Amino acid sequence: SQKIEQNSEALNIQEGKTATLTCNYTNYSPAYLQWYRQDPGRGPVFLLLIRENEKEKRKERLKVTFDTTLKQSLFHITASQPADSATYLCASAPQSGGSYIPTFGRGTSLIVHP
């Protein structure tokens, strides 16, 4: 069955460092990967989308990569700030067959210490 997995352990980093979060997928080829930010008690907010034929996308301090060989997407936040502390979710849907509706990972909690 299709699986999308994120590291369940919280990532703790120091302010100013680069945070790197991982999203792994198995048993399917994603048409795209989306990344969302979720704050406690709030709904997820969309950040970035990367398609299967793209290697990298950037938006301000955010960068997403897509490696179809490793079956993995990495999400980077450079010059991290305490305000970046949140849970980050990845989501994807297969290129063909199955539902077009994205499956969400469990999310990884990021804690940026001042």
Added chain:
Amino acid sequence: DGGITQSPKYLFRKEGQNVTLSCEQNLNHDAMYWYRQDPGQGLRLIYYSQIVNDFQKGDIAEGYSVSREKKESFPLTVTSAQKNPTAFYLCASNQGREQPQHFGDGTRLSIL
């Protein structure tokens, strides 16, 4: 401002009671979704609707029902058949296959 409004923010259900969660959007999106989120779990799809007067079951539809009589509204009823309803419920909408989903701020449902 365009967005999705969910109400109420907190809801309590008594045993044997049906409760309805509201979701309204003014983004003019065709597709709307209901998800359930439990601690440490990903979002699980309950129901979705791609167009008015049509909806499909998601992965965990048992014990839930929906309607889509208007484009803007997609209410979710948690019936008494749902034996473990305590969770955070999220409504979302989007327009197009790869388009990102816009989420409301959720309703937290608890059992009295």
